[in-house]
Amino acid sequence: MPDIKRLNLITYLGRYLSIFPASVSLAQEVCRGEGKILLGAEMDGVPCGLLIADSQQDEKLLLEYIRINEDSLRMGIATALINACVELAPGRNLECHVTLVDEADLGLMRFLEKLGFEHVDSSDTVVIDRNGTTVRQWEDFMAAKGSGLIRRLEKKGLRVVSMAEAGKTVMSSLEKNLDGRFPDDMNPFFASHDILVDYSFIVLKGSEPLAYSIVVSDDGGKTAIVQFLATASDYVGSGVFFMCLASSISAFARGEQCSKVAYTVFEKNMEMRKIQEKYLAFKGQQFWRQFLFRKSGQFLAGAKLCG
Numbered sequence: 001m002p003d004i005k006r007l008n009l010i011t012y013l014g015r016y017l018s019i020f021p022a023s024v025s026l027a028q029e030v031c032r033g034e035g036k037i038l039l040g041a042e043m044d045g046v047p048c049g050l051l052i053a054d055s056q057q058d059e060k061l062l063l064e065y066i067r068i069n070e071d072s073l074r075m076g077i078a079t080a081l082i083n084a085c086v087e088l089a090p091g092r093n094l095e096c097h098v099t100l101v102d103e104a105d106l107g108l109m110r111f112l113e114k115l116g117f118e119h120v121d122s123s124d125t126v127v128i129d130r131n132g133t134t135v136r137q138w139e140d141f142m143a144a145k146g147s148g149l150i151r152r153l154e155k156k157g158l159r160v161v162s163m164a165e166a167g168k169t170v171m172s173s174l175e176k177n178l179d180g181r182f183p184d185d186m187n188p189f190f191a192s193h194d195i196l197v198d199y200s201f202i203v204l205k206g207s208e209p210l211a212y213s214i215v216v217s218d219d220g221g222k223t224a225i226v227q228f229l230a231t232a233s234d235y236v237g238s239g240v241f242f243m244c245l246a247s248s249i250s251a252f253a254r255g256e257q258c259s260k261v262a263y264t265v266f267e268k269n270m271e272m273r274k275i276q277e278k279y280l281a282f283k284g285q286q287f288w289r290q291f292l293f294r295k296s297g298q299f300l301a302g303a304k305l306c307g
């Protein structure tokens, strides 16, 4: 059986990173430190497996990376790593988001199923390049239809402001209105990365916020990620989301800063699926399918955690 060790940063960088080249951005996050759990598996003192999990969210532990050396597969090493990880977070759910890029991911999915993870949702991450074709497609759509839709909403007294120009009153009104009116998991004050304030918009009626699109970037502004697109519960189905979404996409089409825009749609989110088909089907866009697996927290016997 392998030794499963909790790694410190020095050991991870010195002995594991070259064998398991986790993605550059993940490695950078690990170096920043907070909340990462690093577990290494060793056979006779030689690293043969690595697991990285994020423990920052209270109710869950997010399994971000797991990989076993080619010559150590099917020996129960990944199972031992997962068991040790669950042991570190009793009572919490363990989640893993698998992005389907190649055949190896199918193996990972079979493995998670074998360990009792449940496949709870799927999503598509769509990435659109900013180029002559996509910009023209958006401008044509806005000229033919989009601008008219916005004018109709403006006649109903709605207006849209970017976060850059929103000011204190609008932002505190947004903060006050969040509870109960907007989905809990779309709180703009908990955006995961730097908010691009010129690309993020709030729809207002008077000073009351009705919808928002929050755009962030985790690569210094090269890629604009639409992280939250939310409508107040009493305005769902009224089309107000379109004002902020269209403003964000227009800012992207106009601006020079971001060369790509990305957003994620969950399979079960039928409303967003319709929006996607109707307004966001760009030529040449790329899709990454992601599968969300979850395992309810429980103590699993059998793993030995040393170091």
Ligand SMILES: CC(C)(COP(=O)(O)OP(=O)(O)OC[C@H]1O[C@@H](n2cnc3c(N)ncnc32)[C@H](O)[C@@H]1OP(=O)(O)O)[C@@H](O)C(=O)NCCC(=O)NCCS
Pocket (backbone or CB within 6 Å): 064, 065, 066, 067, 068, 069, 072, 073, 074, 075, 076, 077, 078, 079, 080, 104, 105, 106, 107, 108, 109, 110, 111, 112, 114, 115
């Ligand atoms: C998936 C992976 C972690 C499994 O590691 P492992 O140490 O070989 O797994 P285990 O030996 O603990 O397997 C436990 C069970 O899971 C299932 N399983 C594991 N790998 C599987 C595969 N490739 N196909 C189908 N089932 C698989 C089997 O039922 C296995 O039990 P068995 O060997 O008795 O049949 C490993 O193949 C891997 O590192 N894959 C690459 C993952 C990757 O791309 N990670 C980076 C992004 S997160």
